[in-house]
């Protein structure tokens with residue numbers, strides 16, 4: 711696998727202590743199909759698969775991240791539930807998703823917004839870490855205060871299509 715093009719944002723993982731809160735916030739169930747657009751080391755999908763046996767698809771442009779996520783899923787014993795695709799998230803097909811997670815940047819959220827609205831089925835949820843979608847108001851938000859001095863406050867946004 712080679713790098714398709716430079717990533718639009720580098721790899722900054724969601725802290726492990728936030729992962730479970732965001733999955734609860736998204737109201738994940740075993741029947742969901744969860745997509746992480748820019749999936750990094752796969753930790754969010756892996757946690758959902760471990761907790762609820764939720765199927766998931768991770769999309770990342772960086773082949774190193776895809777390989778790492780695949781290895782992590784195998785180590786966690788949930789690789790049968792997950793698929794990791796090396797793709798550009800701005801060209802990918804995520805129509806089957808019932809929940810999409812993004813941890814990108816404000817301008818990338820805005821660029822993705824119309825694709826999300828066009829592709830996703832009515833009722834699908836979108837969760838964004840830290841950044842909103844301009845004038846598309848979220849249905850819910852959740853602030854997670856910093857737990858230690860090294861932590862940062864996290865804000866989660868929830869939309870329903």
Ligand SMILES: C[S@@+](CC[C@H](N)C(=O)[O-])C[C@H]1O[C@@H](n2cnc3c(N)ncnc32)[C@H](O)[C@@H]1O
Nearest residue numbers: 717718719722723724748750770771798799813
């Ligand atoms: C901030 S990290 C988030 C990682 C993971 N979602 C998490 O929360 O732990 C953003 C990820 O997006 C990936 N990325 C950047 N531009 C991309 C693009 N155009 N298509 C797919 N992935 C991309 C990066 O390689 C990186 O792994």
